[in-house]
Amino acid sequence: MTITDPLLHVSGLTKHFPIRGGFPVKRTVGAVRAVDGLDFQVAEGESLGLVGESGCGKSTTGRLITRLLEPTAGRITYAGRDITHASRRQLAAVRPEIQMIFQDPYSSLNPRQTIGRIVAAPMEIHGINPAGGRERKVRELLETVGLNPEHYNRFPHEFSGGQRQRIGVARALTLSPKLIVADEPVSALDVSIQAQVVNLLQTLQKDLGIAFLFIAHDLAVVRHFSQRVAVMYLGRIVEIANRSDLYENPRHPYTRALLSAVPEVTDHARPRERILLTGDVPSPIDPPSGCRFRTRCWKATDQCATETPPLTRIDGNGTGHLAACHHPETARTTVAV
């Protein structure tokens, strides 16, 4: 895959949340290093999956890109335009093109507004009047996401969890965005409903050519939805590759351990390799030096503590398959087609 001019270009993206304390006057005494130097790109119409365990900084990343949070350092470029520290006014031009879908379909919809108003709100805010009127546009959108357009005047509590998530999707589509940041869009839903929403998002991505930054902890869902996948650990990307490379030929020990931990329905038939990680993820306030995974890694050496491994292409990897490891896993000889 060659990326000539990515839609979204992120480099060195960093977010530190200050911790205040001290005596007698409170001051900044440290920082939660939630996101610590991310580099990645999302091409037009592409879906990049961002996976990792809780506290790895994946949600913070989503909020930085939609500028719900102010980055501490780094650069976010959208369609060639630097939006890292863009003001509200400057952002207004790109806001319609970058939309967000949230995890919790219950709390992300205003319970006092009809779904018609909720879905029309982005048009109101940006003063857009589509041909045929806003209501017609909203009805079309409801139909697109598989809801009955007749339900235009109903309130969120009249819908089930899956339907509410569809409302959230419709709202995100209102302004015909080019990039949707979806933060755990299906993890609050039941299995059977989850599949409905994943299919919907996939259809939208293909039919409307929308690029996605798909943030999730479920590796199987991410694999299903994203052409490329980045794995995060403690605020950094440890490995990024296209789907088949990452899942079939993981080079970072953490990626391998993570994949091996996923319980699969087929496990009973042919038990897969199991790597059991011990201990817990260290605190992002005082992360380990060098490679952040070294405290739980079975391959760690002194070098891992002193040198931060760069995120680069490792021997045996295809183009665009980057990993940050001093002692990568050996490449599989049988490369799947």
Next chain:
Amino acid sequence: MFRFIARRTLSALLILLVISAITFVLFYVAPRDPARAACGKVCTPQTLALVRHNLGIDDPLPVQYWHWLVGVFAGRDYQGLGHCSAPCLGYSFTNHEPVLGLITDRFPTTLSLSLGSTVVFVAFGVGTGMLAAVKQGRALDKIASSASLVGSSLQIYIVGVVAMYYLSDEWHILPRPQDSAGFTQDPAAWFKGLLLPWLVLALIFTANYTRMTRSQLVETLNEDYVRTARAKGLTRRTVFFRFAWRGAMGPIVTILGLDLGYLLGGAIITEETFGLHGIGALSIKAVRDNDLPLLLGVVLVAAAAIVVANIVVDAVYALIDPRIRLA
């Protein structure tokens, strides 16, 4: 904990300083002249100026405030009245007694009234609240809930007067309220003199505590950790007191601390209703007489009571809930 107390004490002092300054300013904004009142009926401009000078209110405002502060921290000499050692709150404009002495004389009454009624309303309020929570939705709960609604809409100056008339004067069930020499002098007289005010004051507060206790407990009884405690095989009783009640205590203690702080600053209406002479009565006198030093004194007592109550509440909350970290 030490850091917490140190930091909060510092900020409490600062708050009291600000409050005293505001009181000072407000006093002079008010269109009343304490000198004219003290000057008497035949008041020539000369005597008025002399009175002003004697009261120390002819200096510019900041100077007066500075003198007052020096008095508080280092003591101060008064013409004709002699030295007043720190902490000196000055002398009353009207009867020239030291303000500190007036306050320490009156404080035991307020303390007795507040603590006594607190014991009553906590016992009754929390008790009925607990019962109501256990018997959720049953008759007892409904009675307690409606009774508490009635209770909280009562006014002390009506209930107090009615209670005094019937319970003391007509039916002689309870002794008539009166000031006593204090608990240490004559415990029996102390108890008799305060019993009715305690009950009446408690009646008003009980209602609040019933409702609060009930709602807090209804909430904590539905917590997952209460279910876990039951799943461990603990009896309902143990689960109720060791888990549900523990969780409900925090908010109740918070409100209790604030109420107590408020009461210690002087229950003005209660004292007036029952003819007791505590800080509340003193406050009324200070306002009525335009008595600046006394006013400053009672305002500081009331403010200090609330500020200290806040610190204590936060510290106690941290003891109840280990998740709270003091710093």
Next chain:
Amino acid sequence: MSTHTQVSTHTQAGAAFLSVRDLKVHFSTEDGVVRAVDGLSFELERGRTLGIVGESGSGKSVTNLAILGLHDRGRTALDGEVLLDGKELLTATERELERLRGNKMSMIFQDALASLSPYHTVGAQIGETYRKHTGASRREARARAVEMLRRVGIPQPDVRVDDYPHQFSGGMRQRAMIAMALVCDPELLIADEPTTALDVTVQAQIMDLLRDLQQEFGTAIIFITHDLGVISRIADDVLVMYGGRCVEKGGRAEVLRAPLHPYTLGLLGSMPSLDGPVDVPLSPIPGTPPSLLTPPQGCRFHPRCAFAEKVGGGLCGSNRPLLEPSEGHSERHAAACHLTPEQRREYFADYAAARVN
């Protein structure tokens, strides 16, 4: 409440360690009666793990709260039989249940942070259960708590025993809860979504821990989850619940490899995998789970079922299918579905083929 819905698979009374027969749990609410569990039967042997799968509102958690007698007694009507080692639990007094809970049968919950008391140390909470059931002294209980924490893999247990739950990480809290549940060596452990809130690497640790402990003590485990992947790693037997009823049960491999009920098949089709094809859409189950206030007549799954029309005479919408074994499958593998074995072979094969290609 009548017991007209007898279930056909019926073993001898008292044979199994835990035997639940025609359990009904109905809540009265302002809107009417919620039939959260409506005629559920299963059995569990010592040392085995039964996985109960179902989506939210399927009645899987309610069932297990009822076994322990932790349901809201004021507004719940129970019917049926729950025999634990021959002892009837539904009619047991509160005092009898208190003696059993935490002792012979115990439970762990999904959200360990909310389920552990924030006001007591982890050691005190573990020791409390032990003291209640053994009459041990404070000191003995503490020693036991340290031992249990060590056994569930908490580092420095003698120090961490005095910590509060909020000072533990998510995985450690779940370990502490397991230690608390196992402190009296219970014979039955009910685990209600114990790994759902955890990250996959921690989830794997907890599942291994439970399996190791089960091998050591021979505990019978009921493992409730919505995740078929988790089931395939931990369960010996599987029971699939839908709308308050069991729609399918059997050995793990049988149910996951050759499901008999369209709902089980649908669940499997809804799940993306780590090695399946990625360019075909998932096969979700259409519609939403039923309301248990007014559940559908007949088979509760029929409004969402892809095969309901293949069954003649509108049977699915009128008659409740019995839970029975299917021809060509083991005697233990049963489903509640009106499809004939031939229909199943034909349609399910198509369905599976459509998924793979």
